Amino acid sequence: MTVVGPFGLRVRDQALEAAVQAGMAAVEEGLLEATKSEVPFITEAAQHLVKAGGKRFRPLLVMLAAQFGDPDAPGIVPSAVVVELTHLATLYHDDVMDEAEVRRGVPSANSRWGNSVAVLTGDFLFARASHILADLGPEAVRVQAEAFERLVTGQILETAGPAEGRSPIDHYLDVLAGKTGSLVAVACRFGALMSGADHQVVDVLTQYGERLGVAFQLADDVLDIASESSDSGKTPGTDLREGIATLPVLRLRERVARLGLAEDVELCELLDSDLTDEARLADAVARLRAHPALEEARADTVRYAQEARAALTPLPECEARTALVHLCDAVVHRAG
Numbered sequence: 001m002t003v004v005g006p007f008g009l010r011v012r013d014q015a016l017e018a019a020v021q022a023g024m025a026a027v028e029e030g031l032l033e034a035t036k037s038e039v040p041f042i043t044e045a046a047q048h049l050v051k052a053g054g055k056r057f058r059p060l061l062v063m064l065a066a067q068f069g070d071p072d073a074p075g076i077v078p079s080a081v082v083v084e085l086t087h088l089a090t091l092y093h094d095d096v097m098d099e100a101e102v103r104r105g106v107p108s109a110n111s112r113w114g115n116s117v118a119v120l121t122g123d124f125l126f127a128r129a130s131h132i133l134a135d136l137g138p139e140a141v142r143v144q145a146e147a148f149e150r151l152v153t154g155q156i157l158e159t160a161g162p163a164e165g166r167s168p169i170d171h172y173l174d175v176l177a178g179k180t181g182s183l184v185a186v187a188c189r190f191g192a193l194m195s196g197a198d199h200q201v202v203d204v205l206t207q208y209g210e211r212l213g214v215a216f217q218l219a220d221d222v223l224d225i226a227s228e229s230s231d232s233g234k235t236p237g238t239d240l241r242e243g244i245a246t247l248p249v250l251r252l253r254e255r256v257a258r259l260g261l262a263e264d265v266e267l268c269e270l271l272d273s274d275l276t277d278e279a280r281l282a283d284a285v286a287r288l289r290a291h292p293a294l295e296e297a298r299a300d301t302v303r304y305a306q307e308a309r310a311a312l313t314p315l316p317e318c319e320a321r322t323a324l325v326h327l328c329d330a331v332v333h334r335a336g
Contacts, residue, residue: 013319019071023063023080024056030081034128045109045121046128049088052104057216058083058184061327062191065205067320069195075136079190082136082144085129087183090151092122097159098242102235140190147186154178169250176214184213201315208311212328215304219335221246222297225288226335237285241275247300251293267291301335 035046062080066073094100095108096115102108110118133144154175162171188209192202224239225248239246245253249271256264267287275281288294309328315321 016067016319016323019067020060020063023066023071023077024059026077027056027059027062027080027084030077031084034081034085034132035125037124042121042124045113045117046124048106048109048112048121049091049104052106054104056084058087058187061184061187061209061212061324062194064320064323065188065191065197065209066195067318068192068201068205068315069197071195073195075140075194076191078132079136079140079194080187082129082133082140083183083187083190085125085132086144086148086151089122089125089129090179090183092118092125097155098244100242136194139193143186143189143193147182150178150182154180154182167254168245169247169254172245172247172250173214176217177210180217181210181213184216185209204311204314208308208324211304211308211311212331215301215308215328215331218247218297218301218304219331221248222294222301222335225285225294237275237281240271240284240288241281243275246297248288248291248294248297251296251300252288252291255293264291298335302332305329305332 031050032047035043035050037043037046059080062076062083063071066076091103092109095103096110096118099110100108101111108118109121129144133141154177157171157178158175162168185206186209188205189202192205197205221239224236224246227236240249252264252271253268255261256268267284270280270284270287273280275284305328309325312321312324
């Protein structure tokens with residue numbers, strides 16, 4: 001058995017392993033081709049994050065979902081390239097909004113070339129994704145447009161914050177469903193759709209992808225606090241330092257509102273302080289690691305992963321389904 005994707009995903013069937021590896025290699029070539037420009041500087045900026053690597057989680061899901069139809073159908077690799085280009089474009093924009101300095105272990109585009117170049121490069125990637133998408137048919141265009149609307153809506157909701165009386169945790173989970181779940185769902189949908197899979201299979205895999213996408217992001221929330229070295233290329237506590245209220249922090253605040261324990265209030269005050277100071281940040285990370293709020297966030301991650309796994313129940317038993325189940329388990333494992 002050979003590793004064919006993120007988290008050390010392994011498959012038992014040699015034919016599936018070969019198909020997935022070949023598909024992923026083709027996607028990598030497609031990404032490099034799609035990010036070329038007649039202007040060398042644009043090529044350099046557009047390929048900055050492509051060459052930095054990444055899990056290629058979404059293309060992997062396209063390849064696995066395609067196994068429920070014709071895995072050699074011509075639209076599968078291009079649709080995987082579309083999904084990854086869209087994801088990469090959002091990273092350029094996110095880093096500008098978050099004023100991030102590092103992405104995937106290299107300087108972010110905005111820190112290297114400035115915000116304007118980073119935003120425009122993200123726009124360039126969106127344009128290239130749309131160009132490829134146009135050849136995949138009107139249904140693919142509609143699916144991508146709906147997902148992109150949800151993605152942007154999620155970003156706007158995150159920026160606006162919860163409405164009065166709305167649970168910050170429920171609001172945050174809605175944000176993740178839009179920002180992350182929607183595009184992971186599209187990856188599964190495209191793989192099944194382009195392979196000609198049955199309509200019910202397409203719907204099942206779409207539901208699976210949405211839940212897995214949220215679980216994937218929640219695992220990142222936990223890793224930002226719990227890991228000694230982050231898989232994402234960011235150092236532990238990055239979200240805390242940037243003042244991003246991820247699920248463990250929201251669980252802590254909910255606990256303060258409910259119980260009002262002095263030590264919880266004190267920790268909240270620390271998290272709300274200036275965490276650019278390394279010593280203060282280290283203290284915040286250490287205290288949050290030992291807090292029940294982190295375990296509650298882990299439980300939320302497990303719940304979404306279990307829902308993703310349960311969504312696969314209608315699918316026939318096969319190696320591709322086993323691999324999709326393994327991804328649910330792997331996401332939980334990442335969260336500890």
